[in-house]
Amino acid sequence: xxxSHSDERAWVRGAQRGSVSDLESLFEHHWPRAYRAAYLxxxxxxxxxxxxxxxxxxxxxxxxxxxxxxxxxxxLHRIVVNRAIDWSRARALRREAGEAGxxxxxxxxxxxxxxxxxxxxxLAELSPEHRxxxxxxxxxxxxxxxxxxxxxxxxxxxxxxxxxxxxxxxATLGEDIR
Amino acid sequence: MTRWDAPAPGEREAGDRTWAVxxxxxxxRLPAPRKRDWRVLVAVAxxxxxxxxxxxPPGLAVWSSLRDAVQTEDHLVALPTRGRVLVNATxxxxxxxxxxxxxxxxxYRDAAxxxxxxxxxxxxxxxxxxxxxxxxVHWKLARRGLIRGPHWSYEGFRIAYFVGGALRIVNGDGxxxxxxxxxxxPGPLAWEPGTHSLAYVNRTGSIAVANVDRPRSPAHIRTRxxxxxxxxxxxxxxxxxxxxxxxxFSRRGPQLVRIGxxxxxxxxASSPDGRQIATVERRRGRSxxxxxxxxxxxxxxxxxxxxxxxxxxxLLLEWPTADQWLFVRSTGRKLVxxxxxxxxxxxxxxxxxxCCP
Numbered sequence: 001x002x003x004s005h006s007d008e009r010a011w012v013r014g015a016q017r018g019s020v021s022d023l024e025s026l027f028e029h030h031w032p033r034a035y036r037a038a039y040l041x042x043x044x045x046x047x048x049x050x051x052x053x054x055x056x057x058x059x060x061x062x063x064x065x066x067x068x069x070x071x072x073x074x075x076l077h078r079i080v081v082n083r084a085i086d087w088s089r090a091r092a093l094r095r096e097a098g099e100a101g102x103x104x105x106x107x108x109x110x111x112x113x114x115x116x117x118x119x120x121x122x123l124a125e126l127s128p129e130h131r132x133x134x135x136x137x138x139x140x141x142x143x144x145x146x147x148x149x150x151x152x153x154x155x156x157x158x159x160x161x162x163x164x165x166x167x168x169x170x171a172t173l174g175e176d177i178r
Numbered sequence: 179m180t181r182w183d184a185p186a187p188g189e190r191e192a193g194d195r196t197w198a199v200x201x202x203x204x205x206x207r208l209p210a211p212r213k214r215d216w217r218v219l220v221a222v223a224x225x226x227x228x229x230x231x232x233x234x235p236p237g238l239a240v241w242s243s244l245r246d247a248v249q250t251e252d253h254l255v256a257l258p259t260r261g262r263v264l265v266n267a268t269x270x271x272x273x274x275x276x277x278x279x280x281x282x283x284x285x286y287r288d289a290a291x292x293x294x295x296x297x298x299x300x301x302x303x304x305x306x307x308x309x310x311x312x313x314x315v316h317w318k319l320a321r322r323g324l325i326r327g328p329h330w331s332y333e334g335f336r337i338a339y340f341v342g343g344a345l346r347i348v349n350g351d352g353x354x355x356x357x358x359x360x361x362x363x364p365g366p367l368a369w370e371p372g373t374h375s376l377a378y379v380n381r382t383g384s385i386a387v388a389n390v391d392r393p394r395s396p397a398h399i400r401t402r403x404x405x406x407x408x409x410x411x412x413x414x415x416x417x418x419x420x421x422x423x424x425x426x427f428s429r430r431g432p433q434l435v436r437i438g439x440x441x442x443x444x445x446x447a448s449s450p451d452g453r454q455i456a457t458v459e460r461r462r463g464r465s466x467x468x469x470x471x472x473x474x475x476x477x478x479x480x481x482x483x484x485x486x487x488x489x490x491x492x493l494l495l496e497w498p499t500a501d502q503w504l505f506v507r508s509t510g511r512k513l514v515x516x517x518x519x520x521x522x523x524x525x526x527x528x529x530x531x532x533c534c535p
Contacts, residue, residue, distance in 0.1 A: 015204075018472070018509040020453070021490065023204055024197070031193045032185065039186035049192035053199055060203045120186070 005071060012068050027056065030073060034080050037139055041084035041131045042091070043124040051087060055079040077140055078150045081132045088128035122172040130165035133158055201453070205470060254278050254516045258505045261488045262311065264289050264298065264530030267523040271300055271530065273311045280522075283313055288327050288530075292334045292350070295533035299328035299337050306339055308352060317352035331369040331376075336390060338376050340364040345378060347390045358390055368408035368416070370429075377408045377416055385418060385427070399431040407445075411452030419446040424455065441466075445483050449508070450490045456508070458484055458495070467495060467506065474510030485532040496529050 014022025403420030441461030479499025
């Protein structure tokens with residue numbers, strides 16, 4: 001990821017002091033991964049946008065209280081991933097209640113990258129909890145220890161979800177994934 | 179595993195939409211009070227008292243306008259950020275460089291930057307002149323009558339200017355000069371970015387928008403603003419500044435936003451990214467400078483003009499009452515005052531533009 005921790009601290013400090021350009025730098029730096037993380041968990045562009053947007057709005061609301069010594073990314077990603085899991089669980093419940101037909105009406109746009117799309121489709125086969133840890137590990141590049149801290153899960157649970165999720169992905173995609 | 183880094187569907191469009199929402203939420207938030215270091219505050223207050231005593235009428239205004247950091251200079255030492263500033267004065271134009279050095283272009287009036295700052299368009303008597311900032315003249319065009327207000331199109335291929343009561347167009351290389359219209363009030367002009375459409379004010383006070391390369395009837399935007407200034411934003415909205423209000427229009431005319439003020443507007447300019455408008459409002463003998471709804475400076479008397487720095491971080495204010503320029507951070511958190519403006523540039527200097535490096 002471009003942009004060092006010191007850049008990020010400076011952007012947060014600037015945004016806290018009213019600098020729109022620093023807020024924009026922070027947004028531009030974190031938007032792609034926040035949106036991708038949400039999309040890979042929920043596999044729905046509108047929901048991904050809502051989730052990532054909500055996370056940024058929460059960030060703006062909490063900006064003045066934010067401790068600049070802490071990294072901004074993990075804080076944002078925790079919000080994104082937790083909301084994405086909640087959304088996916090809620091959708092699963094709605095589906096059980098017979099609203100699956102809505103999905104076709106809100107179908108995602110045509111894939112821009114077939115490889116990424118196949119990955120997203122394979123991820124969609126997993127449970128939201130498994131998707132989340134895989135996205136945190138492989139898209140956002142957190143260590144299992146950091147994932148445990150972010151999600152509040154025991155480290156062993158993170159490792160087992162990663163292992164099971166990757167095995168299932170490999171089976172779906174027909175290739176080894178690490 | 180590069181596929182993890184591939185953009186997700188709709189990522190960019192969603193980002194554009196979300197940035198607009200986030201930006202709106204940011205503008206509306208109320209920042210928490212910041213803890214102040216009383217030692218710094220006492221030091222600034224003491225410095226301000228000395229300053230106020232030393233400069234009587236302007237000093238009073240400076241006193242009322244202090245922010246977190248105030249820096250004063252007798253003469254301009256350097257611009258606070260990149261770019262060069264054009265100053266139009268009675269005897270000629272000045273090019274002020276980033277390092278504070280100044281080049282005098284004797285006799286030129288109404289000087290304006292070309293879009294990338296490589297050339298200056300200026301009037302010299304009844305001649306329109308294109309010259310380099312170092313004074314090297316590239317071409318001249320003589321017309322019957324006094325030439326005023328040259329204005330370069332977005333890529334520098336056209337220049338609009340007034341001669342007598344007419345609005346004329348010439349190519350950036352001095353060829354192809356022709357009349358655009360007589361139905362014009364000499365004053366504000368604005369080229370739409372990415373096009374050769376020119377906005378001006380016609381004799382009835384409406385805004386006209388004409389494609390100068392296709393001679394046909396211009397589009398009209400009826401308004402009661404009596405615009406004294408026109409500007410296009412990068413996203414093709416037209417900002418018209420009147421004496422009592424600012425109107426933001428869509429490209430085809432409907433007014434999108436109207437910003438009214440209690441006093442009168444003496445200057446306004448949209449930021450380089452088009453997302454903010456800075457205004458100077460004159461009210462009860464004071465000038466109030468605001469960026470959007472945030473007040474960044476308040477001073478006694480008249481502030482007659484303002485410019486945005488090319489990077490959008492600074493505002494340059496012309497403050498004739500105090501014979502000063504003020505460089506104010508667009509956040510209002512830092513202020514640099516430069517005195518002796520009339521002595522430096524000659525009588526009645528005005529800001530011509532702050533352009534690219």
